[in-house]
Amino acid sequence: MYKLLFLGTSAFAVPSLRALKEDGRFEIAGIITQPDKPVGRHATLTPPAVKVAAKELGISEIQQPAKLKEEDFKKWVEDIGPSCDAFVVVSYGKILPSWMLELPKHGIFNVHGSLLPRWRGPSPIQAAILAGDDRTGVTIMKINEKMDEGPILLEEQTAIHPDETGGELHDRLANLGATVLPHTLAAYLDEKLEPKEQNGSKATYCKILTRNDGRLDWAKTADELARMVRAYHPWPGTWTIVNETRLKVVKARAFQYEKLLKPGTPFVHDGLPCIAATSGTALELVEVQPEGKKAMSGNEFLRGMRSFLRN
């Protein structure tokens, strides 16, 4: 059995953790995950998804260092690390210091949610949909000192469905990664697989997303905006301001609209709420969520908020 340490935090990592745990070839010696964090309106201290899953799987050795250079943690990992064959990192959320890379016998491995070197960075899933890519996938790579630049063990492709949201693709890639991770890692550790260096000249990059990135910019075309709504659902979500109130856009459809309206102007077309974009395009608001309200169809939104019609 290969001895592993698993580093992960969010839901994306859970299927991978589960797959390794349930595979007979590996032993999970411990978990490193982020500290419990205050979450939601009442700032309830909430454990990360990986911690919850680890407990379910009966893994008791769980480390949650706030900083990786913390004395106690460093001592712990330097003690256990060299006895491990490998570490596996899946959406852990912290950059590993170089001294950690040398600890396990055969290195540290990562599941990344894109076909590297395309979409290096922290939001590859949203980036792929936003860019209109028709294919994406997961990459199993060996971590080196540079972010997402390590040699590739395996890439598993999948088509992006035409209406697929970021959340849906996230879940599919999490599972896809989990199905290929155990045998890929085992093959490498068995010395049956030679990693390939990435072609850095083909690299593209994505940045970390915040809620502010979800503000719809009506100077773009409706097609771009519709892709953004799709890519950013449910995180970080997309929104705009209508009649001085914030309106989340959950689902939207782009269409051609020849009348000249200033970008950002709300109007009603075929009984549905729309907003003018640029280049003769407009976005139909299929499903929205006004602040303080639950999500509702565009139809329902119009029925109540008829001030939309004034514009």
Added chain:
RNA sequence: CGCGGGAUAGAGCAGUCAGGCAGCUCGCCAGGCCCAUAACCUGGAGGUCGGGGGUUCAAAUCCCCCUCCCGCAA
């Protein structure tokens, strides 16, 4: 005690400030009209106004307490 919005018919909302017949746009049911309808016309059913207490001749509306939902922020 982080800031804020909300709960009224099956859905989305107005009415609350300033107490006085429970409303609007839809949906639903029945009928009519039409070559036709997600159109139009007529009629109808459907409400403990989130819950509890208080003030009042009278409370969706004013006062106190509680529950639940949501936006922001972190």
